[in-house]
Amino acid sequence: QLRTFTERAEEGRRRLKSLNDNLRLMHDQILSGIISLCDLSLLRQGERWMSALAELQRKVDVAAEDAGTSDKDASTQLWRAHLDRQLKAVVEIQLVKGLQMFSKTLSDIRVDIISSGKKVVLKPSVEELRKKYYREVLKFVGRVGKIRGFGGAPGIFRKVCEDSSGVREALVAAYSQAEILFDKLEEERAGVEHWGVIGSVGEQRLAELVELYDDSGEALWEANLKQMKKKKRELERIPDFVKVDCFTVHMVILKAVVEEQIERFSLEMVISLKRRVNEQINSLTEQLEASLGKLTAAPENIREIAVSESEVKKLTAELPSIGRQLEALSERATLIETAGGGAVVGLDRLRELCGAVTVKVESFGTIVEETREKLKSKMSGRIAELKGMVERYASRWQALKPVVEEGDSPFSTAVKEASDRMDEWKNDFSGIRTFADALRSDCAEFGMAPPEVGIYDSLESEISQAVLSWGIFSDFRTVLLDLGRELWLDFRPRITRLGQVIDEWREKILPRSTGRPTPVDRMMVNYYNQLERAYPIIKSCMGGETFEKEHWK
Incomplete structure (x- = not known):
């Protein structure tokens, strides 16, 4: 156990x-x-x-x-x-x-x-x-x-x-x-708070800002474009994000907005500058082309020489300013190309025109002297040409000048045709007068005696008198035709208008009967007197009953 x-x-x-x-x-x-x-x-x-x-x-x-x-x-x-x-x-x-x-x-x-x-x-x-x-x-x-x-x-x-x-x-x-x-x-x-100002600029405000610089010099334009580049580089140096312990601060959105605004502002400035440069180039090109055209055509008379001299004087005063403008435009074109706006078209053509005009201005004195000598050598031929023109015109005038009788009606077809022919005579003589005036002016310019054309002065006086008489008649006839177009029933209540016409034309027509009246003066005075005598009779008819249509048949 x-x-x-x-x-x-x-x-x-x-x-x-x-x-x-x-x-x-x-x-x-x-x-x-x-x-x-x-x-x-x-x-x-x-x-x-x-x-x-x-x-x-x-x-x-x-x-x-x-x-x-x-x-x-x-x-x-x-x-x-x-x-x-x-x-x-x-x-x-x-x-x-x-x-x-x-x-x-x-x-x-x-x-x-x-x-x-x-x-x-x-x-x-x-x-x-x-x-x-x-x-x-x-x-x-x-x-x-x-x-x-x-x-x-x-x-x-x-x-x-x-x-x-x-x-x-x-x-x-x-x-x-x-x-x-x-x-x-x-x-x-x-x-990065200061970037908010750039990022908040809208399109309307952006356009207004660009317009503020429209009249500024190249230095300010260049300074602004350089500032935009500088700001863009500063923006690129800003990191996309920053780590602050458990927070990751992202700046990509702000950078994108600001960069877009910088690009837009730069683009607007370049576009505005290029538009302005093109406008100035076109304006100067048109001006120089017009001036070159005037200087290229050789003057054929003293008047044209005076016009050319005036143009040269104006160009001499303007060329230094044009040269400065051309230099400024070249600087702006370089600035535009540097800023990515492409090449400016028309600047080379403008330089060529400026050079050509300068050469023409410098050589103008020689051209004027040569032209003066040529014109002086042609003076005798021009005087003979004037005599021939006057003689031919006088011969035709004496044979074909408009003729009317004292008793002719101002409203007849023959009188109307004569008035129209007078306009043609007037136009033809205007060319002769212009030629004669230019010839006299050129003679005075060259220190020569005025041309001796015996019948020119008397012919000019006669033509001037005829033109004046027919001009007054044409105006008087027009007034009468205006009255005649009205029906009697429409004209009857305003019968006093006829009296007013008679009163208005009395001082214009009656003096034409004195001195040496022309046939058209006599016809016009005769008809005026008839009208003046008839007016009281016509006016007295206004007291009774209105005439029936049968009365005027």
């Missing part, structure tokens, strides 16, 4: 020792596992951390089952409570580390810097970011309260923040660091 008891006792000892060794090994493994939780971040690796804790909880339950106890057995409560306190220490470390490094270990949060109006703002705003950030802090701290532990002292995890001064200090530090972080975000925004 003693041997049996001894064997059973020895077997129990070995079994108890094996169980105890297993429990000790399991305890060491669990403690090592709790300590290894420090290597994981509860903030960044929350799921792995909780999975590792769940594995440790499973091992504790397995160890308790191997020992023949349950999770409610008082014999394991002290052990579980000990493990919970060890876990609490690890949790405190995780909280302190997480809060201290919260801004650096939190998942990335995107922040865009954009242009809104004339301001540069953060999107989301600082207030929205603050709410989101603090919500993540509370979420992280609240995660600790959900830890179940090993069942020995479950309530201790809900009081970690209250019990641990280190956690409280870390929490205060986390909030302080957050405000510093938000200040850094504001500094990043403020660093």
Whole structure:
């Protein structure tokens, strides 16, 4: 019996020792596992951390089952409570580390810097970011309260923040660091705030700004275009994004808007400048082409020489200014080409015209002298030509001049044809008079005696008198025709109009009967006298009954 008891006792000892060794090994493994939780971040690796804790909880339950106890057995409560306190220490470390490094270990949060109006703002705003950030802090701290532990002292995890001064200090530090972080975000925004002015310029305002420079010199245009290039290079140096702990501040949107505005402003300036340059080139080209045309045609008389001299005088005064304009246009063309606006068309043609006009102006004196000599040598021939023109005209005039009789009616077809022929005679003599006046002027210019054309003066006097007489007659006839177009019944109430016509034309017609009246003067005076005698008779007819139509047949 003693041997049996001894064997059973020895077997129990070995079994108890094996169980105890297993429990000790399991305890060491669990403690090592709790300590290894420090290597994981509860903030960044929350799921792995909780999975590792769940594995440790499973091992504790397995160890308790191997020992023949349950999770409610008082014999394991002290052990579980000990493990919970060890876990609490690890949790405190995780909280302190997480809060201290919260801004650096939190998942990335995107922040865009954009242009809104004339301001540069953060999107989301600082207030929205603050709410989101603090919500993540509370979420992280609240995660600790959900830890179940090993069942020995479950309530201790809900009081970690209250019990641990280190956690409280870390929490205060986390909030302080957050405000510093938000200040850094504001500094990043403020660093690019000045770009908001460019980014907010609309198309209408952009066009107005370009118009302000329309009358400015090349220096201002060049300065603005260079400034645009400089701003573009400055914009390129701005990074696309900046990392501020857990915040990634993106500036791509702002850069794209500002770059587009810079490109548009530069393009508008180049287009406006090129349009202005083209307008000036076209204007100068037209001016120089017109001047060159006037100078190219050799003057054929003194009047044309005077016109050419006036043109040369004007060009001599304008050429220095045109040269300066051409130089300025060349500078602007270079500026346009440098700015990517392409070549300016017409500038080479303008240079050629300017050179050609300059040569013509410089050689004009020689041309004038040659022309004067040629004209002077032709004077005798021109005088003979004038004599021939006058003699031929006088011969035709004496044979074919319009003739009317004193008793002719102003409204007859023959008188109307004579009036029309007088217009032709007038036009023909106008050419002779122009030729004679030019010839006399040229003779005076050359210091020669005026041409002797015997019958010209008498012929001119006769033609002038005839033209004057026929002109007065034509006007008088027109007035009478206007009265004659009215029906008697319409004219009768306004019979005094005839008297007014007689009064108005008395001073114009009656003096034509004195001196040496022409045939048309005598006809006109005769008809006027008839009209003046008839007016009282016609007026007296107005007192009785209205004439019937048969009366006028």
